[in-house]
Amino acid sequence: MKYCSDCGQSIVVQVPEGDHRERYVCAACDVVHYQNPNMVVGTIPLHHDEQGQPKILLAKRGIEPRLGYWTLPAGFLENGETSSEGAVRETLEETCAVVENVAMYRVLNVARTNQIHIFFRADLPLADFTTTPESTEVELFAFEDIPWRQLAFPTVHKTLEDFIDEYHQGQFTAAMFDIDHHSWKVLDI
Ligand SMILES: [Zn+2]
Structure with missing residues (x-):
């Protein structure tokens, strides 16, 4: 950040009085421009086909980052919406x-990229979906066909792995993990 979004004057980096971290501070109007983590919210849309086989809806990313890789539908939470509302909206966009019966499933802290990802379990009653400006392909995958090596993000990998394990166990447990963005490893917490 170089210029103040309030008054357009130059920004300096300094520790404001009473604070303990360096912040972007406007030298002219003294406004402190705080930078805080972003929330990414998404769903695990589960559909059962006519044979009763479980399938998960994935989207192939049509935009950077990770263009061309598969992901669960997810995106940045907007002001004024709850995390589950945002997840349902991102899935639609x-x-x-259209998903329903959303239930919190995974909270994944990605401290190195200043993000928190929240994934919700969700029912997809109708196999009704299509590509969008953000997704070049949208497809239902049987568990054994999940493209593990072409997944966009470690949080998607961890969420899908846990979901499929717990589906087979017959019980879902909401949980939180810390993710090392670089190694795609779950950190011990
Ligand atoms: Zn200013």
């Missing part, structure tokens, strides 16, 4: 799919 990226895949045109």
